[in-house]
Every structure is written in C-alpha cells, then in structure tokens.
Amino acid sequence: KFILRFDDTNPENALLEFYDAQKEDLRWLGIEWDAEYHTSDNLPRHYKLAxxxxxxxxxxxxxxxxxxxxxGRFHGKSCACREQFTGPVGLDLWKQMLTSRDMTWILRLRGEMNSENTAMRDPTLFRVITxxxxxxxxxxxxWPTYDFAGAVEDSISGVTHPFRTKEYELRDQVYFRILNLLKLRAPHLMEFSxxxxxxMPVSKRKIKPLIEQGLVSGYDDVRLPTLRGLKRRGIVPxxxxxxVLQQGFSKVESVVDFSLVESVNxxxxxxxxxxxxxxxxxxxxxxxxAPQKTVKIALHPDATMGERTIHTASIFFIPRQDAMKMNLGEVFRLKGLYNVKIIKKNETIQGSYSGDALIAETAKIQWTTEEHIPLTVFVPGLIFTGENFNPESLQELHGYAEKAVAEVPSGDIVQFERVGFVCLEKQKTGLVGFFTHK
Structure with a gap:
C-alpha cells in the first residue's frame, strides 16, 4: 500500500500550489497511490499525545x-524549565500555549542532555508559528517538528517501512524514544544515502535560496534536477x-555526473x-x-514516423560556423537536397548548384529556406562550480528552425540534426527550446 502523506507542519514552507504540483509530478512519473492525507489534518491527535x-x-x-x-545543548547542560514546567504545571502552560498566539515557548522532549548523540539533548517537539x-x-x-510528526504519523497511519535519507540517522534515537514513551508501534526505518x-543542487536547502535570489526561475528551471526541471529539459519518466534503479539502494555516499542521466535518456x-x-x-x-524543388525528408530513420515536405528556391540559411570552415571552390551537400559549390564568401555565402548525386566524403550540412522560424534554444550547464554559483550556467543558442517545427506541440522533444535533442515550449513571447543533450 502506497500512502502519499504531506508533512505540512511548517506553514512558513507550505504553499497551496505545492500540494497539486507534487501530485502532478508523481503522476507524470507514472506513480499512483492508494491513500492520501495531510499531517495538518491530525493536529488535535498530536496535541493529545503531547x-x-x-x-x-x-x-x-x-x-x-x-x-x-x-x-545548553552544546555543553550538555539542562535549563531550569526542565524541572519546573512539566507534569501538571506543564499541562497548564501547554493549554495557554494552545490559546495564546503571543506565547513563544516551545515543548521539548526530556531526553538525555549528556548524551553523545546531540540530537537527544532535549529536542524541540512543538513550537509556535503564526x-x-x-x-x-x-x-x-x-506546530509539531518533524521529529515528532514524522514518528507519530508513521506509526498511526500504518506505515511499516519509512524510507528516509541517511542524514537523519542521528535522529533515529529520538524517533524511537518518542514512540516508546507514547507506547506506539515502531516501524522499521530504511535509510539510504x-x-x-x-x-547540481539536489536539496531544497540549496535550491530555495537560488529561487529567492532570482538566480533560477523557479523549481522548474531546466538547470535543476527537480522533476519539473527534468521534464521541462526533456528527460523522460x-x-x-x-x-534510479541503476544507482541501487545504498548508504554509501556517491556523486555522479549528469551525463549518466543523459546516457539513459x-x-x-x-x-x-x-x-x-x-x-x-x-x-x-x-x-x-538552383533548381526549384519540393522534397520530402524523413522525420526519422523509422519510415513509419512519416516525413515533412519542404519547398526550396535559391535562398537558404546554413550554420555560420560550417560556412567559415569551408574554402572557395569546396563542394558540400545541403542534407537531403543537393550539392553546392562555394564561389564567394562575404556577408552572405554564394554558391552554385553542383548536382544531386551523392559525393563521397562531402560535408553534409543542415539548412532552412526563407520559410523558417526564429528560435532560441536555452542550453543548461552546471549551476555550481565547486561551491560557487555559476553565472554562465544558462547559455542561449539563436538560430532558425525549419517551418514544420512551429507545428510541434509544446512539451514535445525533437532532435535537431547535428545539434542535439531539444524540448520545445510555447511561451507568450513565442516558441523556445531547451537543450536536452546530444
């Protein structure tokens, strides 16, 4: 049984749009769940347990x-509150805390202030957030902290195997102490690295400041390894x-290159x-x-995927980099069309028609006609160089795409020959592309 639980016990981090966004992301991955609820639904029960x-x-x-x-936690010394504000006195104060929004007290577990595990040094269980x-x-x-809410919800909701990252290992002792004191069932914790x-940042702790500082556009920025960022970039579910399956389930810390994701994709x-x-x-x-032609060019080596029709005259556009590499008198081929001999190079390239027959070892160059669409392709790079933000992490590639690209649905991925895979997106300002990978 798969339970989708929103641990929304910090109103400062809980936004309404996050709930639907997370469900949409999971469905995009092809994941469905059997039950769904919010921890915030259960606060009265949490209060009784407190x-x-x-x-x-x-x-x-x-x-x-x-x-x-x-x-006090650093030196392992308890405060006077530990003995004064528990039992009946503590219950009276707790009731005041529940009714007064101005009370800034917290509720702490009576742990072990001399424990070598600093997480056990009287951790906070509840705090006031207005x-x-x-x-x-x-x-x-x-509102309960994750230490309290996570342990309680795992137990009362029937979860048998909670999965969480290894960074919580020190807090396992707190988790089981809370459940033991409340006489609640203890699940079997499964931790992984x-x-x-x-x-690329993979934690919200690193991603959120990038958004707040305007360094990335949001959680769907194509430079981020969020599900929304990956989808927009053209990484398929x-x-x-x-x-993920290839990486396996391990407690060994590992750092991989994004090229591994690209290879699978x-x-x-x-x-x-x-x-x-x-x-x-x-x-x-x-x-x-130049002969006027109407050519049909396959959309893929698999003939069942169809073809597109292009009408040509005498004017074309080719990549400047390719043009600059070629010498006067050199013959190249407009891919899928015919051969051209270069006769002049200046602000434009002038050539002459040199036949349709394929010539061995001749450069084949992609092209567009006057019927094209301008297109900007955003090329994502690594956001961080070491620990520093990389201001050059999003480059722009400007060019012309053949007219048929305008009919491609927004969100579809195409392959631009000799360039790479690109995910297209129709925005208010027009069509743009996000470079996926070669």
Missing amino acids: EQLIGQQDAYLCKCSPDVIRE TRHPLTGDTYHV RLSING EAIKQF RKYLDPRVKRYYFVPDPIQLVVKD
Whole structure:
C-alpha cells in the first residue's frame, strides 16, 4: 500500500500550489497511490499525545531563548524549565500555549542532555508559528517538528517501512524514544544515502535560496534536477526510473555526473523522437542556378514516423560556423537536397548548384529556406562550480528552425540534426527550446 502523506507542519514552507504540483509530478512519473492525507489534518491527535508526554513528565515547556538553548545543548547542560514546567504545571502552560498566539515557548522532549548523540539533548517537539496555513488557515498556531510528526504519523497511519535519507540517522534515537514513551508501534526505518549530482543542487536547502535570489526561475528551471526541471529539459519518466534503479539502494555516499542521466535518456529518445533541421547562428546562402524543388525528408530513420515536405528556391540559411570552415571552390551537400559549390564568401555565402548525386566524403550540412522560424534554444550547464554559483550556467543558442517545427506541440522533444535533442515550449513571447543533450 502506497500512502502519499504531506508533512505540512511548517506553514512558513507550505504553499497551496505545492500540494497539486507534487501530485502532478508523481503522476507524470507514472506513480499512483492508494491513500492520501495531510499531517495538518491530525493536529488535535498530536496535541493529545503531547499532553500525554507532559503528564508523564517526559516533555516540558521551555521559555529559554534560542541562544540559551543552543548553548545548553552544546555543553550538555539542562535549563531550569526542565524541572519546573512539566507534569501538571506543564499541562497548564501547554493549554495557554494552545490559546495564546503571543506565547513563544516551545515543548521539548526530556531526553538525555549528556548524551553523545546531540540530537537527544532535549529536542524541540512543538513550537509556535503564526503564519497562516494554506489548508487550515489560522485554526492552529502550535506546530509539531518533524521529529515528532514524522514518528507519530508513521506509526498511526500504518506505515511499516519509512524510507528516509541517511542524514537523519542521528535522529533515529529520538524517533524511537518518542514512540516508546507514547507506547506506539515502531516501524522499521530504511535509510539510504542522498544521491548527489556534480554541479547540481539536489536539496531544497540549496535550491530555495537560488529561487529567492532570482538566480533560477523557479523549481522548474531546466538547470535543476527537480522533476519539473527534468521534464521541462526533456528527460523522460522512464529514464529517471531506470537511472534510479541503476544507482541501487545504498548508504554509501556517491556523486555522479549528469551525463549518466543523459546516457539513459538518449536510449529512450533516439528511437521515438522526430528529427528536424535547426541552423544555429545562421548565414545566408544564395545558390546560383538552383533548381526549384519540393522534397520530402524523413522525420526519422523509422519510415513509419512519416516525413515533412519542404519547398526550396535559391535562398537558404546554413550554420555560420560550417560556412567559415569551408574554402572557395569546396563542394558540400545541403542534407537531403543537393550539392553546392562555394564561389564567394562575404556577408552572405554564394554558391552554385553542383548536382544531386551523392559525393563521397562531402560535408553534409543542415539548412532552412526563407520559410523558417526564429528560435532560441536555452542550453543548461552546471549551476555550481565547486561551491560557487555559476553565472554562465544558462547559455542561449539563436538560430532558425525549419517551418514544420512551429507545428510541434509544446512539451514535445525533437532532435535537431547535428545539434542535439531539444524540448520545445510555447511561451507568450513565442516558441523556445531547451537543450536536452546530444
């Protein structure tokens, strides 16, 4: 049984759009769930369990400042609140805390202040957050921490095997202590190492500041390894799942290159993606004595994927880089069309028609006619160089695409021959592309 649970117990981080966004992302991956609920739905039950801990003198109210608490944990020394504000006195204060939005006290577990595991040094279980919650509004202002909510919800919802990253290992002792004190069933924790990708942030802790500072456009920025970013970039669900399976379940820390994702993705795209011509940094080519032609060019080596029809005259556009490499008198082939001999090079390239027959070892160049569409392809790179943000992590490739590209649905992936795979997106300003990989 697959339970989708939203641990939305920090209103400062819970936005209404996040709920639907996460469900959409999971469905895009082909994942369905059997049950769905929000931890915020269960706060009354959490409050009763907190009262149980206070009544047992296993938790206490604390009014110390964050600095004092931090200092006490560092030196392993408890504060006076530990003995004063538990039991009946603590329960009275707890009731005040639930009714007063101005009370800045916290509820702490009575752990072990001398423990070598610093997570056990009286961790916070509940705190006051007055930010309006997207689902419950202003109904609640006392919210459980993940230490408390995670343990309780795993147990009462029937979860048998919670999966979480290895960074929580030190908090396992807190997890089981809470459940033991409350006499709740203890699930079997399964922990694994976080998969790190070279030069790309994989944690919300690193991604959120990039968004807040305007360094990336949002969680769907194509430079990010978020599901939305990967989808927009042109990474397909099958490739993501295959990549994850290849990495396996391990506690060994590992850093991989994104090229591994690209390699898997390429195997899925190559047999099913249509091919078109795109000319980066175009320069005009005028062909003398050019025959007017109507050519049909296959959309893929697999003939069942169809073809497109292009009408040609004497004016073309070819990649400037290719044109600059060729010498006067050199013959090249307009791919899928005919041969051209270069007779002059300046602001434009002038050539002459040199027949239709294939010539061995002749450069084959993609092209467009005057009937083309301007297209900008955004090329994502690594966001970080070491620990520093890379301001050059998103490049722009400007060029012309053949007219048929305008009819490709937004979100579809195409292969621009001699350029690479590109995911197309129709925006308010027009069609753009996001470079997937070669």
